Amino acid sequence: EVQLVESGGGLVQPGGSLRLSCSASGFTFSNSAMHWVRQAPGKGLEYVSVIDTNENSTYYADSVKGRFTISRDNSKNTLYLQMSSLRTEDTALYYCVKNFALGGMDVWGQGTTVIVSS
Amino acid sequence: SYELTQGPSVSVSPGQTASITCSGDKLGDKYVCWYQQKPGQSPVLVIYQDSMRPPGIPERFSGSNSGNTATLTISGTQAMDEADYYCQSWDSNTHVVFGGGTRLTVL
Numbered sequence: 001e002v003q004l005v006e007s008g009g010g011l012v013q014p015g016g017s018l019r020l021s022c023s024a025s026g027f028t029f030s031n032s033a034m035h036w037v038r039q040a041p042g043k044g045l046e047y048v049s050v051i052d053t054n055e056n057s058t059y060y061a062d063s064v065k066g067r068f069t070i071s072r073d074n075s076k077n078t079l080y081l082q083m084s085s086l087r088t089e090d091t092a093l094y095y096c097v098k099n100f101a102l103g104g105m106d107v108w109g110q111g112t113t114v115i116v117s118s
Numbered sequence: 119s120y121e122l123t124q125g126p127s128v129s130v131s132p133g134q135t136a137s138i139t140c141s142g143d144k145l146g147d148k149y150v151c152w153y154q155q156k157p158g159q160s161p162v163l164v165i166y167q168d169s170m171r172p173p174g175i176p177e178r179f180s181g182s183n184s185g186n187t188a189t190l191t192i193s194g195t196q197a198m199d200e201a202d203y204y205c206q207s208w209d210s211n212t213h214v215v216f217g218g219g220t221r222l223t224v225l
Contacts, residue, residue: 035214044219045153045161045204059213062119095160103167104151104206105214108160 002026002107004096009112018085020112022079022096027107030074033099036081038092038113046092049081050099064090086116120209122217129223136192138220140205143186148207150188153173155219156161156201164203192222200224 010019022034036048048061049070069082069116079096093111100106122142130136140150152165163172165181168188178193188207192199205217 037216043156044202045216047214047216050214100163100166100172102170103149104153104163106163106166106172108162110160 002098004098004107004109006094006096006109006112009094009114011115011117012086013118014086014088014116016116017082017084017118018086018114020081020083020096020114022081022095022109024028024077024079024096024098027038027098029072029077034070034072034079035097035099035105036070036079037095037097038090038094039095040089040092040116048094051079083114086114086117090114091116120207120215122207122215124203124205124217124219124220127221127223129225130192130195131225132197133194136195136199136222136224137223138190138192138203138205140188140190140207140217141186142188142207142215145186145207148183150156150180150181150183151195151206153204153206154199154201155204161204172179187204195222195224197224 006025033052035050050072051058067085070088071080095111096109097105098107142148153161154164168183169181180191182189202219204219
């Protein structure tokens with residue numbers, strides 16, 4: 001079964017840091033670009049970041065650029081999102097998502113919740 | 119930055135056809151995907167490459183894309199189709215862009 005399991009979310013104060021992890025199984029992780037997508041409470045989907053198969057290329061939404069870093073460890077089948085200088089507006093459910101080679105994103109994790117609050 | 123616009127809500131009676139639209143500048147020149155998100159659940163890809171269905175997606179889901187508008191059509195809408203639907207495409211730099219989402223209510 002293809003599966004993505006996120007972890008690392010929690011409550012953090014503004015200005016703090018957090019590292020999210022996503023453990024992948026059931027597919028060849030090293031062959032898939034991977035994404036992070038977030039959803040604030042009661043809001044729509046917001047694209048956060050993508051990393052290609054070998055970390056040669058990454059992209060960040062303007063809202064997180066310079067504060068978030070996406071990385072991966074293909075030997076551990078794990079995707080990461082290092083978040084720093086967190087703001088209250090970063091409060092959201094963060095999804096780890098597998099890229100679909102034919103277009104779009106075909107496997108979503110259950111999400112991990114990040115709450116930025118004092 | 120490239121923007122995709124969706125209406126906030128669509129209502130449909132069971133068994134009828136629901137149409138959910140997504141608009142963007144020259145959207146027809148790009149591929150569009152659609153995701154279904156039911157309350158408390160993660161999104162599910164229902165359409166890719168404008169009109170293709172992933173395995174396991176019912177045939178009642180179809181898509182089209184032309185001009186500035188992409189459309190997700192659900193034929194014979196069922197109560198289980200009640201959900202939020204998001205369109206997604208790519209900007210000129212091949213970066214992912216989401217629409218704001220449309221809530222489908224099956225009355």
